Amino acid sequence: MRKVILGAAITLDGYIARPDGSLDYLHMTKEGSADMARFFASVDTILFGRKTLDAVVAMTGGSYKSPVKAPTYVFSRTQPPGERDGVIFTNQSPRAWLREIRARPGKHICHMGGGELARSFLEADLIDELALGVVPILLGAGLPLFAAGFPQRDFTLVENKTYSKNQISLTYRRVRSKRKRK
Numbered sequence: 001m002r003k004v005i006l007g008a009a010i011t012l013d014g015y016i017a018r019p020d021g022s023l024d025y026l027h028m029t030k031e032g033s034a035d036m037a038r039f040f041a042s043v044d045t046i047l048f049g050r051k052t053l054d055a056v057v058a059m060t061g062g063s064y065k066s067p068v069k070a071p072t073y074v075f076s077r078t079q080p081p082g083e084r085d086g087v088i089f090t091n092q093s094p095r096a097w098l099r100e101i102r103a104r105p106g107k108h109i110c111h112m113g114g115g116e117l118a119r120s121f122l123e124a125d126l127i128d129e130l131a132l133g134v135v136p137i138l139l140g141a142g143l144p145l146f147a148a149g150f151p152q153r154d155f156t157l158v159e160n161k162t163y164s165k166n167q168i169s170l171t172y173r174r175v176r177s178k179r180k181r182k
Contacts, residue, residue, distance in 0.1 A: 002102050003128035006111040006118055007039065008145050011135050015142030016113060021055045025137050031163045039131065040068045044107040047097075049117035050076035053087065073097070075117050095124050115147045123150040130155060130172040 008016050009026055017023055046066060048056075053074045057064050064086055066072050072087045075097075079089045090097055094117075101109060111121060121127050155172035162168050 002045075002106055003108045004098065004111055004121065004126055005039075005043070005108055005129040005131050006113070006121070006127045007131040008113050008118075009133040009135055010145050011137050011139050011142070013138045013140065013142075014144050014146060015139045016115065016145045017055070017143040018139060019141050019143070021058075021143065023055075023059065025139070026135060027167075031161075035161070035169060036067075040110070042108050043068060043110040044070045045073065045101060045109040046070055046112060047073040047075065047109065047117075048112040049114050050074055050079060050089075051116070052112060052114040055114075075120075093124075094121050094126055098126055113145065115144050118145060119147045119149050122146075122153055125153065125174075125176075127153070128174050129158075130170070132170045132172075134168045134170060136166045 009023075010016055011025075018025075046068070053064060064072070066086065074087045074089050075094070076089050076091060079091075081089050081091055083089075092100075098109075111118065111127065118127075154175040154177075156175050157170065158173045159171040160168060
């Protein structure tokens with residue numbers, strides 16, 4: 001089955017960006033870049049929320065370019081569905097969208113956030129794996145990756161790596177029990 005992998009760089013206090021959305025504290029290492037290339041080779045679909053798209057476009061000088069040759073889907077309540085500017089906007093529920101995507105053959109699906117969309121996918125129990133790059137900084141305030149509002153989800157550590165500049169990456173796999181959780 002095609003896994004949905006939520007990937008993000010996260011601070012020690014759980015933020016994915018400063019309160020204004022900036023990511024100026026992020027520094028990619030050589031080892032991290034190589035791991036990102038391997039990760040992107042394992043996916044053929046990218047998804048994120050509209051606010052994340054806006055932040056990416058602002059950071060890259062006014063346009064979006066996918067890190068892989070793959071369709072990029074943007075979940076939005078404000079933009080009409082359809083393909084524009086290199087992305088495919090959708091207003092489907094995460095569950096309905098994923099049912100359609102998983103019906104097609106392919107590689108894994110990279111969920112690049114943000115926090116609101118992550119919450120929607122966690123709420124519907126659609127995240128199969130977490131790929132977190134932990135940045136050794138406490139911001140004190142910012143945009144959280146895991147905003148409140150979803151039930152408990154259990155994960156197990158399957159890989160951890162340490163890079164220069166004291167950064168680590170953690171990969172967790174979703175543990176689903178046979179019994180139903182409330």
